[in-house]
Amino acid sequence: MNHVQQIPCLHRHFRLQWEPVQDSFVLLYPEGMVKLNASAGEILSACDGKKSVAEISDSLEQKYPDGEGIADDVIDFFIAANDKGWTHFV
């Protein structure tokens, strides 16, 4: 399935939050916490329930002009996040 034009949305039971002590973004949910690595944190914090996957890729490419393979990373991330139930496509 092609997800590029779809809009990912964070599951309403999850909260994304920057944690200074862990120096990373974490996902919080009932009695659970997932520490995100730097790129996953960047991608998920660009997800606002309005931007499509393509628009999220564009915004990150502008922010990181030297980054390589950003579009593929973003799609891979949201497919995996969808499988884990962190996000879904609206």
Added chain:
Amino acid sequence: MSSPILSSPIKSRGSLAKRIGPPLWLLAELTYRCPLQCPYCSNPLEFANIKDELTTEQWLHVLRQGRALGAAQLGFSGGEPLLRQDLEDLAAEARSLGYYSNLITSGMGLSRERVAALKTAGLDHIQLSFQDSDKELNDQIAGSHKAFDKKLEMAQVVKEYDYPMVINFVLHRHNIDHIESILNLCVAIGADYVELANVQYYGWGLHNRDNLMPSAEQLRHAEEVTQRFRKQYQNKMQLIFVVPDYYETRPKGCMNGWGSLFLTVAPDGLALPCHSARDLPISFPSVKSTPLKDIWYGSDGFNKYRGDDWMAEPCRSCPEKGDDFGGCRCQAYHLTGSAENADPVCDKSSHHHLIQAAVAQAQRSNDVRPLLFRNAKNSRQLAES
């Protein structure tokens, strides 16, 4: 930007590095008081003699210090935390500090008004416990004829306020065969997460162990049914099945290691590496007199079983010590008399026969003393004897 490695779950394999990480989870046991009398309660047997609950101001101070140290997950537990009339104030402060806050409740003392107030305060999640899917057994275990109806009613309200629906059932030999109707009830009330937690044998649970432990056959059946529901409701309802560790041959990596992630503050302010640790012959500090940072990083109690210097054989030379940390210190203490021993659940432990004997006992169903219910009267009697 490199390829995203998705996550490093917090409950990953532990290391035995000496470096002390932050306390990411704070468990606030607000009170030992509870209107219910479940005979598997993990509170200490002598709870009735533990008085001097922290004041609202003292709890707020604990929450602020915990957050500054890096705690992100916060549990409000007890006893029944709803007996604290300041719960809404604590929840509001927790939210403004940035905690993800969890209320772990029996539902007794909950009302539509309080759910609304907690939602406004910013509480993130309510975990509601049931004793059984059958009203009669539920109320018998809980020691209250009102419990089941109240829980059902509150489950609806929790759902109405769009909370994640997390239902907890504690399983034991008297209700585990009801697993199918338990799971059907969870489906009916729209549970998002279901914790099917077999009794852990601490506190009142340990006292009543021989009248609670399910047989191997009962366990097998419950796991089969759970697996069937798991397949059927894959994306709708997450099922977590916790086996009684007596049926394992390797110990659990208890608390992800002593003083590694979890910090419990008991109702009277005692700071503990887990909610059962006050039974150990260790002098733990109180938040009433010691800053949380000094407790976590500097106290003898929290440093006692960090790393592996404290370990004896068979743990010391065991290649798995980085995974299970020698198991549970409290279980080692209660069953072998020394908290430095390997958790006897491990079949490398010279005390493993104690676990085997308890399991063998569980295959015989009747010949046991009656359940001792958790209440203040029984607690005082136990403390005296």
